[in-house]
Each structure stands twice: as C-alpha cells, then as structure tokens.
Amino acid sequence: MGQTRDWVFIIAAVSVGILGSLLIGQFVMISTADARLSEYTSTLLTYSVNVAQESRDTLGKIAHSTQSICTESDLERLRFLAFRTEHLRDVGRVEDGRILCTALWGILPAAQPLPPPNREQRDGDFLWANAEDIGGYGIKVDMVVRDTAIVFTAPIAFQIYERPASDLSALVLTRDGQHVYRRFGDTKPLAEGDATQTEWFHLSPQRILSRCSNDLDICVVAGASNADLLGQPIVPLLAATGMGALSGGAFGWAALWYRRRRLSLSQQVKRALADGSLSVVYQPIVRMRDKHVVGVEALARLSDEAGEPISPEVFIKAAEDAGLVCEVARLVIRRALADMRDELLARRDFDLSINLSVLDVLDAALVPYLNDEIARNGLNPDQIVLEITERSTARREKLVEAMKAFQRSGHRFFIDDFGTGYSNLAYLASLPISGIKMDKMFTQAIGKEAVCSAIVENICAISDRLGLDLIVEGVETEEQAAYILQLRNDAFGQGWLYGKPGRTLPSTGDSRPHC
C-alpha cells in the first residue's frame, strides 16, 4: 500500500515536472516571439511613418507652390522635388480628378482620370492603395492627392519588408483599421486575432501586437505565429519533456527519501525509548592543571538498524520535531543518575552534566521528575549540572523563568557550545548560569587561526571577570591545554586528551582515554 502510494507520488511528480517544463518552454517561446515581434513592429512603424511624412512634406511643398500648374517652371520644381525624395517614385499635378502632368512623364498628352479614392482623410488628403492601371501602363501604385498635388509612393519603398520571416506578418493601416496601406506576409490571422495577445498571461502561440504613431494616422498590427512549443521539431520537444520528467522524478524521489528518513529517524528514537536501546555514555571533565576528574558529561547514543551510530545532533533534532525529546531527557536522567550514583555519593566534588534542549527546560514537569529521581537515588541536587545550547532568542524570557525553577531546586546551568549561535556576551548577563562551555571549534583552532585564538583569549578573560566557571571542550593536545592554562589556570577541560566518551566511569585522576 505504502509502495503504491510512493509510486503514485513519483508519477505525479514526473507529470508535474513534464507539465512545468512544457509551460516554461512555452513561456520562453512566447517571450522570444514577443521580443522579435516588438522589434519588428517598431521598425516597421518608424519606417512607415518616415514614408508617410515624406509624402506629406512633398505634398505640402507642391500644393503651396505659387507656380501655375504644369508650366515649364512648375515641372522643373516637380522634378527637383521628385529627385530629392527617397521613398516616392513620382510627383505631379491633378485637376478635376485627372492627372495633368508629373515630374517623370512631363505633360500628359491626355489628362488621366483617377479612380475613386479608397479613403478621404480628415485633413482633406485622398488616399489610394494599389490603384490599378494608372497612366494606362498597367501599373499598381499607392497615391496621395492634396489639392492639385499628387505623389506616388515607390512600389519598392517597402521592399525590405516585403518578405518577412515565414512566421511574421504585418498590416500597415489607419488607426480605425478601415484603410490598409500595406500588407506583409500572411495577414489572415491578424484580421481574426486580438492585439492584446502579447500580454504575459496570453499563452496563445499566435502572437499579435499593435502600435500606432502619435502624430500620423498610421498603425502597424504585426503577428508572429511560431510561438508554439508543441509545433516545434520533435528533438527539442523530447528534450524539454525529458528534462521535466527527470527534474520532477528527482524532486519526487528526494522528497520521498527525506520524508522516509525523517519518519524512520523519529520511529527509531521512539523504538529505542520503548526497548531501552537508547544508551548513555560518559566523558570525563577534568581540572586542567592537574587532570583531576571532577565530573562527567552524559551523552546519549543511538545506532541505526545496521548498528551504525547516528549523531546525537541528528536524532535529538528528530526527537524534538517528533515531540519525543522530553522522553529522551527523562531516560538520560534516569540512566545517568543510576550509573553515576555511587561516584556522586562517594565524592561531593564530583558533578554529573546532563544535556537539556530548550524544550526540556521549558517542560514544567521536568523539575519535579528530576527532583524525584535525585531523591530516589539519595543524591545532592547541586551535583547535577544542566547544559543547554540556546539556538533561538525567541523564548528568552520564558527560558530564564524556567531555568530559575531548576535553580531553586539547587541545580546549576552551563551554557553549552559557547561562542556559537546566540550565546553571546549580552545574553550571558541575562541568564542564571554558573559557567560556560567553550565550543570545541575554538579549541581546535588554537595555534592555527589567529582570529579564533583571540576569541579564546576573550572567552577566558570575560568568563573569569564574570566569575563563571569555564569548561573547555574538545581538548585533544597538550599544546591546546597549555595555551588555555596560561589564560585561565582554573579552567576545566573535556576532550580526547582526557578521555573519550565511554560506557563506564573513567577512574578518578586517570587521564588516559576511555573508548
């Protein structure tokens, strides 16, 4: 059942991955198409406006001429104007709807009647698009007439736009769309389309964009039709699908693995609590100047099904997440008090340090539990040292209150892993503590990293000034011990130099490692 559910989850993740990658692919395609379309529309509009502006300027110059029309001097001026234009083929004169003369043809032997115009503009200009058989030569041409002036747009004026890329098309037209100046490519989809389709939320593969001139009655509606991922060649399509399937599958597998690992970790803690296989080891704490053992730290141990040890930092976190950490604390307290009972009773200067998580300290039922266990074993509460590592400042006030409850019962607190996380100096002042444990990362940097050595010096000096005991963690070499001792002669030490964590109590004063 569980396996079937896992497979369904993986298949769902693969499907989501494929869908996601196809969606991303489609987004990439449309944004690329939109960028091309925007560029194409802008350049075509600019070009069309230039052509129209040249027509208008030339018409203005001819219409406002004071010359009598089609006289030799008028023709000379027309030729001059025609010669200077870039996008016009010819310019001329009309009267009563007939062409009388042009710069190119001179005076026509017979005046040529104009066909009815396609459009009359508000400013009085008449427009013809593709007017046929002008001059009787079978020529198709675009023309504009103003008063007695006529200009003919050069048929090749838009030549560079005549053959757009196969997926592009465009219409150059008036703002109301009634008069089309030019068509490029297959403009059928443009007539049917919606010019807002380049908005990001339109995933349509047919992209349409419309832009208009601010000054002239000219707009460009352009379209790109190649923004369809599914219409692409099979290889990139398969590649996108494969990538999506792979990433979806990998994500699904990783999520399952993470869930299983977390589940199994908390289940292992639960089982170990039930069958008692969660064990406790003890590491000696010594007075560094004479290596006299003054106490032990109880450390919880858990192994996986293959017998491999699981780091306490990992399973304690899992226990915290699964709401089991208070049970772990009770088991460690019960075991450690029983294991160390004889030594604690025999030596009043011998302490037992127990790690508590913040959740343990906040657990109001733990104080009576600890007191009951101490009383049951006939021990002194001041021989029990509680170590906490504060990693969050969020519940500081509550934490201080809870710590005071333990303190009232005679227990002492040490801040563990001092120098990491939030256990800073300002924090020290606010906590009811007897001492600090300097994190092993500083000890192990002694003689190697100048910055850490400086921190060690400061920790030694400040703890001394505040009257706090100092336990130095992770002492592995005589050099580290010597360095600490010249800073604080009364420091306590814990580390492999004095003894590794072991199941049994290290014998008093013995500095040899216990494994």
Ligand SMILES: Nc1nc2c(ncn2[C@@H]2O[C@@H]3COP(=O)(O)O[C@H]4[C@@H](O)[C@H](n5cnc6c(=O)[nH]c(N)nc65)O[C@@H]4COP(=O)(O)O[C@H]3[C@H]2O)c(=O)[nH]1
């Ligand atoms: N490299 C090196 N390491 C040394 C040396 N001397 C001691 N250590 C290791 O340093 C850690 C000291 O414990 P901690 O700072 O309280 O840090 C502890 C403590 O925060 C937590 N922990 C362990 N047992 C318990 C428990 O019963 N309850 C709670 N809440 N936390 C626990 O897990 C942490 C890690 O515990 P361990 O893996 O046992 O790791 C232990 C110990 O094995 C040394 O010379 N060199």
